[in-house]
Amino acid sequence: MTSSFSPSSRALTSKTNAICVNSVTLAIPINYRPRSRPYLPIADSLLPFFSTLKTAPEEWYQVSSSVPHKDKTQSPMDCHLFIPRAQIYALTDTIPFHLQLRASTGSLRLFLGMAPDSHRPTSETRQRPRSPVVRVYLLRDIVVKVKGVSANKHVVLGEGTLSPVEYPPAWSPYCSSNATQDTEEMYALDWEGELSCNDDVTVPSFVSGDLQVRDYIVVHLRPADVKLAAHIEHRHSHTIRFVTDKYRQLHPSDNDSF
Numbered sequence: 001m002t003s004s005f006s007p008s009s010r011a012l013t014s015k016t017n018a019i020c021v022n023s024v025t026l027a028i029p030i031n032y033r034p035r036s037r038p039y040l041p042i043a044d045s046l047l048p049f050f051s052t053l054k055t056a057p058e059e060w061y062q063v064s065s066s067v068p069h070k071d072k073t074q075s076p077m078d079c080h081l082f083i084p085r086a087q088i089y090a091l092t093d094t095i096p097f098h099l100q101l102r103a104s105t106g107s108l109r110l111f112l113g114m115a116p117d118s119h120r121p122t123s124e125t126r127q128r129p130r131s132p133v134v135r136v137y138l139l140r141d142i143v144v145k146v147k148g149v150s151a152n153k154h155v156v157l158g159e160g161t162l163s164p165v166e167y168p169p170a171w172s173p174y175c176s177s178n179a180t181q182d183t184e185e186m187y188a189l190d191w192e193g194e195l196s197c198n199d200d201v202t203v204p205s206f207v208s209g210d211l212q213v214r215d216y217i218v219v220h221l222r223p224a225d226v227k228l229a230a231h232i233e234h235r236h237s238h239t240i241r242f243v244t245d246k247y248r249q250l251h252p253s254d255n256d257s258f
Contacts, residue, residue, distance in 0.1 A: 008057070010051075011162075013031075013257065014209070015029060015192065016082070021095060023247070029131070030160060032054050032203070032208070033202065033203055033204065033205070033244060034104055034204065034206050034244070035243075035244045035245060036204070036243045036244060036245065037076065037090070037243055037244075037245045037246065037247055037248060038086050038088040038089060038090060038243060038247045039086065039247075040084075040085065040086035040088070040089065040244075041086075041245065041247040041249075042086070042089070042093060042094075042096070042247070043059045043084065044097065045057060045159065046060070046084065046096045047098075047192050048165075048192065049082060049098035049165075049190075049192055050165075052164075053082075058085065059084065059085055060082045060083070060084070060085060060098075061082070061083050061084065061085045061230050061239045062079040062080055062082055063080070063082070063083065063089060063217075063219075064078065064080050064081075065079045065081075065236035066078060066079065066201060067079055067101075067103075067221060067231045067232065067234040068231065068232055068234075069107075069230055069231055070231065071176075072213065073229075074230070075103070075104070076103075076125045076231070077102065077103035077107060077108075077111070077230075077231045077234075078099075078100075078101070078102040078103065079099075079100070079101055079102075079215070079219060079221065079234065079236065080099070080100040080102070081097060081098070081099050081100075081136070081194060081219055081236075081238065082097060082098040082099075082188055083095065083096075083097050083101075083217060083238075083240075084096065086186060087239075087240050087241065087242045088240070088242075088243060089240065089241075089242060089243070090197075090198075090242070090243055090244070090245055090246040090247070091197050091201055091202065091204060091242050091243070091244060092246065093246065094194050094195070094196045094198070095141045095191070095195040095196065095217075096192070096193075097136060097137060097160065097188050097193055097195060097217075098170045098190065098191070098192050098194075098219060099134070099162065099190070099193070099219065099251060100188050100189070100190050100195075100219070101188065101189045102186060102187070102189075103187070103230075103231070104186060104187070105136055105186070105187045106230070107229075107230040108187055108189060110223065110225075110228055110229045110230050111132055111221075111223045111224065111229055111230070111231060112133065112189075112223075112224055113130055113131065113223070113224025113225055113228075118173060129225055130224045130225060130246075132221070132222060132223050132224040133221065133222035134162060134191060134220075134221060135159075135160070135162075135218075135219070135220040135221075136160035136162065136195065136215060136217065136218070136219055136220075137156055137157075137159045137160055137195070137217075137218050137220070138154040138156065138157035138158040138160075138197060138215065138216070138218075139154060139155070139156055139157065139215070139216045139217075139218045140154070140156075140157050140214070140215050140216075141153075141154055141157075141213075141214045141215075141216065142155065142210075142212070142213050143209075143211070143212040143214075144210065144211055144212075145210035145211075146210065150153050157195050157197045157198060157201050157215065157242075158197045158198050158201070159195075160163070160193045160194065160195045160238035161193045161194055162191040162193040163191060163192055163193060164189070164190070164191050165191065165192060166190070193199070195217065197242070204242045204243050204244050205241045205242045205243070214239065215239070215240055215242050216237040216238060216239055216240065217237070217238050217240055218235060218236070218237045218238075219234070219235070219236045220234070221233065221234040221235075222234075
């Protein structure tokens with residue numbers, strides 16, 4: 001992070017004469033990179049998720065959110081994101097995750113754009129099939145306050161890679177062609193993936209006075225057809241922290257804390 005200042009001048013004017021006052025400042029580049037490590041490691045081989053969920057459930061942290069139904073009398077769609085438990089990661093770490101959406105089979109069909117027969121478009125209105133947006137990414141929020149005025153900027157640090165646990169993800173005996181959004185049978189769609197920062201990200205999360213750098217894992221869901229779908233578009237952010245160094249188990253003989 002670099003800041004610079006340049007010399008400037010300003011004029012002071014009185015009734016009798018004008019005085020030019022030069023104010024000179026120095027340019028001081030600052031590279032602020034506070035160094036630290038996670039207090040817990042990311043366990044090895046956390047994927048596939050369902051295997052480690054049974055053998056080592058304590059290694060996962062669950063982030064839950066709800067996707068509201070357009071009809072407020074109907075149940076929301078549940079969204080569950082599972083990430084490594086520490087929630088503090090090195091900038092160079094690869095972060096495994098598991099994403100699960102749970103709702104009625106009819107609602108999930110509409111989310112995927114697999115409309116029931118009663119909602120199928122006619123030949124006049126038929127369009128090219130669309131895919132839903134299922135996105136997990138890293139987002140940085142930079143907030144600066146100067147003289148009581150705040151400004152912020154959002155920067156995407158990295159995109160997650162997702163693979164359906166089943167392919168296609170919704171093929172199931174419950175997702176039959178005559179299902180409707182009011183079907184009471186519940187079904188889950190599951191994806192697995194990994195997150196990592198882009199190579200050019202070198203500054204960790206920190207809060208220093210009027211300058212704050214906060215990081216998040218964001219889940220973004222958008223139905224294939226927003227008008228047809230039972231649920232609205234959804235974004236949920238969960239706070240995490242990035243640090244400079246990877247986890248290392250320290251021993252009494254270590255002289256360097258890093």
